[in-house]
Amino acid sequence: MIEINTDYKFISPYPVMIILSLTVGIIVMYILNRKDQIQKNVSGYLCMLAPMMSLFFGLLLTYITSGGQYFGLSSLGGLAGMYLACLIMALINPQKDTVRIMMKNCTLVLPLIYSISKIGCLLGGCCRGTAYHGPFCIHYAGSKTDSAVVFPVQPAETLVFLIIFILGIFLQKKHQHTVWMVFIFSALAKFLLDFLRESHTNQIISFTQILCLLLLLTGFLILYLNHQKLKKQA
Amino acid sequence: MLIYYYMIPDCSYLKDQNYILAPEGTAEGLLQQYDFQQNENGFWYKIPNHQEYEIIMKGWPNYDIIFSFDHKPVYKPNSEQPVIFHDSASKSESIFHEHPEFQEKPEIQGTSTGNVLCIIALLLLCLSFLSFIVSQNDEFILPGIGAILLSCILTIIVRLRYPENLFGKILFGIHVLIFILLILAMIEVILECVQCLNSC
Structure with a gap:
């Protein structure tokens, strides 16, 4: 059993991990963009725009889904913000292949950002798993969270998405459909792991899972269209 | 249209692909220094940034363009006879100094x-x-x-x-x-x- 007391003496690790996840993700995305010959100033401006848009849309989605009741950070909103930032930068600087390259690198980096941010959720006590007393269960205690023994869904998400990121980075040059596979597997992993969350209790399917299904369908459709296009060219 | 791209003279410009194409025989080290890339056919090319693209379009197709770090880009009508130089690195600077009438300051449009x-x-x-x-x-x-x-x-x-x-x-x-x-x-x-x- 892992014991986590959420009464932190100094700084809550949640915002620290969110900032760290965005910082690491943006740096990796900058390196990938520069390696793919995206200009230095364009890559730099994207580093400034992407975290702001990610945070804004993360807040916006939670605000909308809560009916204007509270603010929170939604990972799917953050994903939308990152993609929109890449799209906007590619539209401002319409050089050949910029859109494809920026979106590709954003897709590769998103699992890493999500993986690190889940460590913040683990330590902060949010997005936790269903009641569970088996191996590797987590016991939360502290004045900010109810005492509970739950499934370690956040470490599971961290591990799964880190593996997806590492595989994506190593396989992207060898297989032409790697980026779309990263997109599909990320959506699938989030869909499946959502069943193990406390927030999913008494629900057949959550709003997050519906969005993940839409992303899955989009990923499969584009993969199929790409495959057909390559078959015609061959 | 010819482009004298800083220390790389006699580059050509392919409008459809938006490529600055380096002439054959240019030193690879020099090309890499200016972010030129090599394609599968062995040609070295560079995609101009937005500012360079606007400058090229301003001179397309009737002017050769000289890019330099020391002054604004220079536009030379490409009907002029080419000047022969022994040292390719100084070619663009020599054109600038020998033809002061070409020292047009291009308007920064927009x-x-x-x-x-x-x-x-x-x-x-x-x-x-x-x-x-x-x-x-x-x-x-x-x-x-x-x-x-x-x-x-x-x-x-x-x-x-x-x-x-x-x-x-x-x-x-x-x-x-x-x-x-x-x-x-x-x-x-x-x-x-x-x-x-x-x-x-």
């Missing part, structure tokens, strides 16, 4: 457009600050942040499309300052929350 975009960006910034002040129950927080984002996007457009625009440079500096202040404000809020909890 200056007024850049200024208009900057004014809109500045108005959006002011609107966002107003929304933060007026907001009593956080109802204008998201629109305020959205306005800052839009302002930032417009400023980036100006910095990329009109990099010489001074208004854009100043506005970009203001945005970087806001970005840093936002991060400091976030840290301040976190620390205050911790102090409140500790004092309870």
Whole structure:
């Protein structure tokens, strides 16, 4: 059993991990963009725009889904913000292949950002798993969270998405459909792991899972269209 | 049309692909220094940035263009007889010095457009600050942040499309300052929350 007391003496690790996840993700995305010959100033401006848009849309989605009741950070909103930032930068600087390259690198980096941010959720006590007393269960205690023994869904998400990121980075040059596979597997992993969350209790399917299904369908459709296009060219 | 791309003279320009094509025989080290890439056929090419593209289009197709670090790009009518040089590195500089009538300062097009975009960006910034002040129950927080984002996007457009625009440079500096202040404000809020909890 892992014991986590959420009464932190100094700084809550949640915002620290969110900032760290965005910082690491943006740096990796900058390196990938520069390696793919995206200009230095364009890559730099994207580093400034992407975290702001990610945070804004993360807040916006939670605000909308809560009916204007509270603010929170939604990972799917953050994903939308990152993609929109890449799209906007590619539209401002319409050089050949910029859109494809920026979106590709954003897709590769998103699992890493999500993986690190889940460590913040683990330590902060949010997005936790269903009641569970088996191996590797987590016991939360502290004045900010109810005492509970739950499934370690956040470490599971961290591990799964880190593996997806590492595989994506190593396989992207060898297989032409790697980026779309990263997109599909990320959506699938989030869909499946959502069943193990406390927030999913008494629900057949959550709003997050519906969005993940839409992303899955989009990923499969584009993969199929790409495959057909390559078959015609061959 | 020929392009004298800094220390690489006699480059040609392929309009359909938007490539500056280096002549055969140019030293690879020099080409790599200027971010040229080699394609599968062995040709070295570079995609011009937005500013370079605008300069090239201004001279297309009747002028050769000389890019230099020391002066603004020079436009030379390409009906002129070519001058023979022994040292290719000094070719572009020699053309500049021997033909002072070609020292045309190209207009930086779109200056007024850049200024208009900057004014809109500045108005959006002011609107966002107003929304933060007026907001009593956080109802204008998201629109305020959205306005800052839009302002930032417009400023980036100006910095990329009109990099010489001074208004854009100043506005970009203001945005970087806001970005840093936002991060400091976030840290301040976190620390205050911790102090409140500790004092309870």
